[in-house]
Amino acid sequence: LMVWLRRTTHYLFIVVVAVNSTLLTINAGDYIFYTDWAWTSFVVFSISQSTMLVVGAIYYMLFTGVPGTATYYATIMTIYTWVAKGAWFGLGYPYDFVTVPVWIPSAMLLDLTYWATRRNKHAAIIIGGTLVGLSLPVFNMINLLLIRDPPETAFKYPRPTLPPYMTPIEPQVGKFYNSPVALGSGAGAVLSVPIAALGAKLNTWTYRWMAA
Numbered sequence: 001l002m003v004w005l006r007r008t009t010h011y012l013f014i015v016v017v018a019v020n021s022t023l024l025t026i027n028a029g030d031y032i033f034y035t036d037w038a039w040t041s042f043v044v045f046s047i048s049q050s051t052m053l054v055v056g057a058i059y060y061m062l063f064t065g066v067p068g069t070a071t072y073y074a075t076i077m078t079i080y081t082w083v084a085k086g087a088w089f090g091l092g093y094p095y096d097f098v099t100v101p102v103w104i105p106s107a108m109l110l111d112l113t114y115w116a117t118r119r120n121k122h123a124a125i126i127i128g129g130t131l132v133g134l135s136l137p138v139f140n141m142i143n144l145l146l147i148r149d150p151p152e153t154a155f156k157y158p159r160p161t162l163p164p165y166m167t168p169i170e171p172q173v174g175k176f177y178n179s180p181v182a183l184g185s186g187a188g189a190v191l192s193v194p195i196a197a198l199g200a201k202l203n204t205w206t207y208r209w210m211a212a
Contacts, residue, residue: 046184
């Protein structure tokens with residue numbers, strides 16, 4: 001019974017986080033339609049996606065103890081999000097309405113850290129968490145390069161996508177060398193480590209709850 005309970009809890013957690021990742025992507029990643037906030041939005045997107053990826057991926061990886069499961073988890077999230085993208089597109093929204101994050105390479109770095117440190121949990125949290133936070137905004141630049149309406153046009157041709165009282169008059173984009181990637185990577189690297197530790201702790205709590 002306990003084995004069955006443990007597996008059920010485990011798979012339920014994976015499904016819940018993967019579905020929530022899709023919803024978060026739709027909400028945090030919609031920086032195409034808020035073009036006058038595009039750079040700020042990309043930073044928020046980067047932080048939310050890197051922390052969300054690391055909490056689920058490290059939970060899953062430490063649960064199985066097998067390097068490679070973080071990448072598998074990121075693949076699940078990617079497939080879910082592409083399905084959501086297709087659903088929105090089917091409802092008549094533009095193809096770029098949902099931006100699918102580039103999760104997989106960052107998850108591969110987490111797996112690689114866990115493998116290279118001989119399955120050291122603390123190394124996975126500190127080194128792996130840092131690598132995920134640093135790398136996700138960089139890999140996710142692919143989205144900014146491939147999307148038909150790049151964020152640079154936001155400040156040249158602002159569209160009335162926000163209520164007038166929320167539209168910035170002169171967006172401040174000069175800081176951090178004008179790079180949302182630098183800010184996203186810096187903040188992501190710092191925040192992904194404690195969130196990775198939370199993912200590892202969730203694993204402990206799950207076992208403790210099931211053993212009680």
